[in-house]
Amino acid sequence: MSESSLAIRKFSDLANPTRFLALADRVLPWLAALTLLVFAVGLWLSFATEGDYQQGETVRIMYVHVPSAWLSMMCYTVMAISALGTLVWRHPLADVSARAAAPIGACFTFLALVTGSLWGKPMWGTWWVWDARLTSVFVLFLMYLGLIALNRAMDDPSRSARVSAVLILVGFVNIPIIKFSVEWWNTLHQPASVIRLDGPTIDPEFLRPLIVMAIAFTLLFFTLHIAAMRNEIWRRRVASLRRQAARNAGREQLSP
Amino acid sequence: MIALFFRDLKLSVRAGGGAMIGVLFFMTVVAVIPFGVGPDLNLLARIGPAILWIGALLASLLGLDRLFQAEREDGSLDLIMMQETPLLLAVLVKCAAHWTATGLPLVIASPFLGLFMNMDEGAIGATMVTLLAGTPAITFIGAVGAAVAVALPRGGLLVSILVLPLAIPVLIFGVSAVYAAIEDPAPFLPPFMILIAITLFFGVIGPVAAAAALRHSAD
Numbered sequence: 114m115s116e117s118s119l120a121i122r123k124f125s126d127l128a129n130p131t132r133f134l135a136l137a138d139r140v141l142p143w144l145a146a147l148t149l150l151v152f153a154v155g156l157w158l159s160f161a162t163e164g165d166y167q168q169g170e171t172v173r174i175m176y177v178h179v180p181s182a183w184l185s186m187m188c189y190t191v192m193a194i195s196a197l198g199t200l201v202w203r204h205p206l207a208d209v210s211a212r213a214a215a216p217i218g219a220c221f222t223f224l225a226l227v228t229g230s231l232w233g234k235p236m237w238g239t240w241w242v243w244d245a246r247l248t249s250v251f252v253l254f255l256m257y258l259g260l261i262a263l264n265r266a267m268d269d270p271s272r273s274a275r276v277s278a279v280l281i282l283v284g285f286v287n288i289p290i291i292k293f294s295v296e297w298w299n300t301l302h303q304p305a306s307v308i309r310l311d312g313p314t315i316d317p318e319f320l321r322p323l324i325v326m327a328i329a330f331t332l333l334f335f336t337l338h339i340a341a342m343r344n345e346i347w348r349r350r351v352a353s354l355r356r357q358a359a360r361n362a363g364r365e366q367l368s369p
Numbered sequence: 370m371i372a373l374f375f376r377d378l379k380l381s382v383r384a385g386g387g388a389m390i391g392v393l394f395f396m397t398v399v400a401v402i403p404f405g406v407g408p409d410l411n412l413l414a415r416i417g418p419a420i421l422w423i424g425a426l427l428a429s430l431l432g433l434d435r436l437f438q439a440e441r442e443d444g445s446l447d448l449i450m451m452q453e454t455p456l457l458l459a460v461l462v463k464c465a466a467h468w469t470a471t472g473l474p475l476v477i478a479s480p481f482l483g484l485f486m487n488m489d490e491g492a493i494g495a496t497m498v499t500l501l502a503g504t505p506a507i508t509f510i511g512a513v514g515a516a517v518a519v520a521l522p523r524g525g526l527l528v529s530i531l532v533l534p535l536a537i538p539v540l541i542f543g544v545s546a547v548y549a550a551i552e553d554p555a556p557f558l559p560p561f562m563i564l565i566a567i568t569l570f571f572g573v574i575g576p577v578a579a580a581a582a583l584r585h586s587a588d
Contacts, residue, residue: 200581248537255534262530266521275585276517280531283513283578287534 130346133206137343144336151329158322174232176322180330182225185253186288188218188334192260193285196278206342208274209349211281212264213341217334219257226254245294246302249287256284270349370454370462377466380439381432391471392478395428399482410487417486418496418547424482425475425500426507426540432471433511434528436463437519437583446519446583456583460576464505464512472504495550495557499564503543506568509575510535516579520586539567 159176192214198207229247230240241247260277267273295302315323382389402420403413413420440446449459479500483493514532521527546560 200585252534252537255530259527259531259534262527263517266518266527272520272586276520276582279578279582279585280513280517283574284535286574290538 130206134343134346137339141336141339141343144332144339148329148332148336151325151332155322155325155329158325162318162322168236171232171235172319174228175319176326178225178228178232179323180327181221181228182250183327184330184334185218185222185225185250186291187331188214188221189253189257189281189285189288191338192218192281193288196281199274199278200282208271208278209342209345210338211278212270212274213345214338215257215260215264217337217341219254219261221330221334222250222254222257226250244302245297246291249291249294253287253291256287260284370458373449373459374462374466377463378470381467381470389474391428391432392474394431395424395475395478396482398424398427399485403485414487414489414492417483417488418492418551419544420486421479421482421496422500422503422540422544422547425479425504426536428475429472429504429507430511430529430532430536432467433508433515433532434518436467436512436515438515441519450583456580457576460512460516460579460583461572464508464576464579467512468505468508472508475504476500492547492551495547499543499546499561502561502565502568503539506539506564506571507532507536509568509571510539512575512579513582516582516586519583539564542567 155176159173192211195207195211195214198204199211226247233242234240260280263277263280264273267276399420402416406412406416437446440449450456452459476497479497480493483496488496511528511532513535514528517531518528542560542564546557546564549555549560550557
């Protein structure tokens with residue numbers, strides 16, 4: 114058996130929700146502990162490093178703002194991959210994953226918008242400007258809320274998953290627009306300074322806490338995501354058990 | 370397919386179709402603006418193109434939830450899905466018919482509303498041309514939303530919420546093309562070309578996604 118088909122079989126083994134629950138139970142405590150540890154290091158680094166000579170202490174907002182902005186895009190990418198999984202491979206956990214990721218992504222986007230606004234007031238002199246990056250992230254936030262509303266509007270989870278998967282894939286158009294908005298248009302928001310072809314242009318003094326915080330936020334996302342998926346599976350089981358119980362109760366009343 | 374086009378057109382123009390309600394809504398939205406910002410003719414002339422575009426955007430969202438819902442209720446949607454021609458093509462034709470019934474009247478009505486807004490001839494012409502190029506994109510995007518919400522009992526408001534974020538680029542480039550036509554230094558063609566590109570792009574993505582959503586929501 115070749116290596117890739119083994120990997121595929123491992124992946125489709127996870128399609129069994131019970132196996133996924135067992136794995137989640139084993140992984141979650143470790144992941145949560147690791148997240149806490151990296152967050153402790155990251156926060157300590159964020160406050161121990163020096164402030165910027167120009168921005169002063171407000172530069173520390175960056176350590177929350179930039180990772181949450183990254184995650185708001187990564188979360189949508191995870192949702193788009195899950196949507197592909199729903200539509201193409203009919204992976205039973207993919208719709209659970211997409212559904213569980215939407216509120217988390219909305220939270221991170223909201224966090225990025227709020228911290229950016231708090232940072233913009235002292236630096237740009239305004240809470241909000243309608244430039245390309247800010248507007249496209251705001252549109253992303255609206256799309257998350259629309260997807261959550263759509264998920265809640267349908268009572269049949271499998272059908273709502275397939276339908277919202279289509280919408281997630283259409284909305285994925287926005288992600289490259291957000292990423293490159295600072296390069297295509299001349300905006301107030303600064304261009305990318307960490308992930309560049311010619312290396313980061315940001316000083317190592319700020320880069321170190323930023324990287325650690327980015328890792329911490331990513332770990333936090335995966336912890337929350339796995340926990341939310343677990344909750345979603347349990348919620349569906351409870352719902353189907355309740356339906357079963359209601360059916361049985363009706364039958365018992367009829368029989369005597 | 371041509372029969373489907375004319376059937377949809379007749380259904381939406383005749384009694385109970387509600388194609389004219391869109392134009393009426395467009396006129397009402399534009400007429401409300403001077404009450405809000407005051408009857409300052411210079412100000413109205415400056416914001417006129419943007420007002421017309423926003424009005425047209427809202428008006429074309431208004432009728433979208435009926436795009437597939439009426440067909441689903443009387444069962445003809447299942448017939449459309451079962452026939453030989455691909456569903457993709459049927460969706461495209463339905464979009465074209467919907468645009469002819471609701472989008473085209475908006476384009477035709479826009480010059481008269483432009484006069485109300487004290488816009489000069491160049492601005493009126495530019496608004497009309499950009500609306501002609503841009504409103505099909507809104508219909509195509511809306512078809513995805515309408516197909517997604519077709520199974521919902523009360524999908525109308527949800528369609529607007531889902532569609533509006535995606536329609537924002539159309540609005541941005543439509544309005545910027547109009548302002549480029551009025552103000553001299555900025556060239557008209559680049560934003561207009563991008564607007565046409567958006568329309569063509571969603572002309573492909575929209576029917577594909579709408580057909581996929583329809584097929585999945587039909588159990």
